[in-house]
Amino acid sequence: xxxxxxxxxxxxxxxxxxxxxxxxxxxxxxxxxxxxxxxxxxxxxxxxxxxxxxxxxxxxxxxxxxxxxxxxxxxxxxxxxxxxxxxxxxxxxxxxxxxxxxxxxxxxxxxxxxxxxxxxxxxxxxxxxxxxxxxxxxxxxxxxxxxxxxxxxxxx
Amino acid sequence: xxxxxxxxxxxxxxxxxxxxxxxxxxxxxxxxxxxxxxxxxxxxxxxxxxxxxxxxxxxxxxxxxxxxxxxxxxxxxxxxxxxxxxxxxxxxxxxxxxxxxxxxxxxxxxxxxxxxxxxxxxxxxxxxxxxxxxxxxxxxxxxxxxxxxxxxxxxx
DNA sequence: GGAAGAAACTTGCATATACAAGTAAAAACA
DNA sequence: TGTTTTTACTTGTATATGCAAGTTTCTTCC
Numbered sequence: 001x002x003x004x005x006x007x008x009x010x011x012x013x014x015x016x017x018x019x020x021x022x023x024x025x026x027x028x029x030x031x032x033x034x035x036x037x038x039x040x041x042x043x044x045x046x047x048x049x050x051x052x053x054x055x056x057x058x059x060x061x062x063x064x065x066x067x068x069x070x071x072x073x074x075x076x077x078x079x080x081x082x083x084x085x086x087x088x089x090x091x092x093x094x095x096x097x098x099x100x101x102x103x104x105x106x107x108x109x110x111x112x113x114x115x116x117x118x119x120x121x122x123x124x125x126x127x128x129x130x131x132x133x134x135x136x137x138x139x140x141x142x143x144x145x146x147x148x149x150x151x152x153x154x155x156x
Numbered sequence: 157x158x159x160x161x162x163x164x165x166x167x168x169x170x171x172x173x174x175x176x177x178x179x180x181x182x183x184x185x186x187x188x189x190x191x192x193x194x195x196x197x198x199x200x201x202x203x204x205x206x207x208x209x210x211x212x213x214x215x216x217x218x219x220x221x222x223x224x225x226x227x228x229x230x231x232x233x234x235x236x237x238x239x240x241x242x243x244x245x246x247x248x249x250x251x252x253x254x255x256x257x258x259x260x261x262x263x264x265x266x267x268x269x270x271x272x273x274x275x276x277x278x279x280x281x282x283x284x285x286x287x288x289x290x291x292x293x294x295x296x297x298x299x300x301x302x303x304x305x306x307x308x309x310x311x312x
Numbered sequence: 313g314g315a316a317g318a319a320a321c322t323t324g325c326a327t328a329t330a331c332a333a334g335t336a337a338a339a340a341c342a
Numbered sequence: 343t344g345t346t347t348t349t350a351c352t353t354g355t356a357t358a359t360g361c362a363a364g365t366t367t368c369t370t371c372c
Contacts (some may be wrong), residue, residue, distance in 0.1 A: 003259065003263075007204050010204045011205075015293065015294060016182050016277070018298065020197070021224045022300040025224045025300055030172040041176070048166045048173070069177075069180060103159065112158070118166055126171075129299050130299075134171065137299075138174060141175055143293075148284075
């Protein structure tokens with residue numbers, strides 16, 4: 001087994017490599033579309049996850065789970081949006097360990113303003129790989145997330 | 157159109173969100189398997205791309221293209237591996253703008269040592285989502301990369 | 313009710329990623 | 343041949359990501 005054999009095998013099969021590469025490609029398209037808003041794809045995703053909590057907001061743990069994001073990463077990713085006035089982070093009334101994240105009115109406006117840009121990026125990716133492939137990709141990615149949750153519950 | 161409508165739509169359909177989330181999930185599994193080697197998934201991927209250049213090495217531009225990675229990101233990602241003695245970066249003899257990246261003997265050894273760990277992580281992901289889904293995911297991700305290259309060539 | 317343990321985050325540190333702007337070397341061209 | 347342009351990469355700055363370790367607050371169990 002030479003290092004070249006190892007390299008060929010990994011290059012041919014590695015899912016981690018492929019998903020990371022595709023993420024860079026796709027993220028760039030979204031970033032580009034969102035640039036006029038001064039918002040990155042990761043930030044829009046985060047705001048969106050916050051928005052899904054509605055008026056009662058989301059706890060950080062819940063956001064981390066929704067995004068499959070480490071709590072420490074989440075903690076820092078919130079900062080730029082908080083400083084930009086898009087998010088408000090308060091302590092929970094009943095349990096002061098918990099932080100509750102909500103969109104501010106400015107955040108709600110930005111999310112609405114982002115929708116056409118998001119639609120544009122989504123259409124670009126769909127056109128790039130074809131609608132059927134986009135659907136197949138979406139389904140496969142959701143299987144990864146579902147499997148992650150299943151394993152989580154088995155551990156617990 | 158309220159912000160909640162926008163949020164629901166993006167949460168239900170966004171490919172960027174999904175591919176980023178899946179990348180985090182999958183990368184964590186690979187990182188975990190590779191930890192005993194002191195190597196991250198991104199680093200293994202990078203070493204592997206370098207290895208594919210064989211004895212003549214790879215230029216940075218070529219690596220950036222293979223990995224769909226910005227040249228500036230690549231430039232910095234090489235540093236830890238270079239400092240760790242796994243890579244050597246030299247100027248090209250005929251064109252002194254170009255840098256040629258090669259594995260050192262230590263790098264070749266590490267790559268061989270990484271293969272069982274990589275296999276383990278690959279098996280874990282495959283078991284998690286099923287072999288058929290893994291293959292479907294791999295195929296979809298490759299379509300993204302192929303489409304990116306197609307668009308590149310159309311521009312040129 | 314006080315101590316031990318658990319839960320929910322934050323901070324320190326390191327790598328990963330990319331845009332804008334800078335540098336150096338080769339190629340094109342006047 | 344000398345200037346201009348292009349190419350290949352680096353640096354400055356900012357966000358993204360996660361592990362280890364720390365802090366605060368709640369819960370549990372004597």
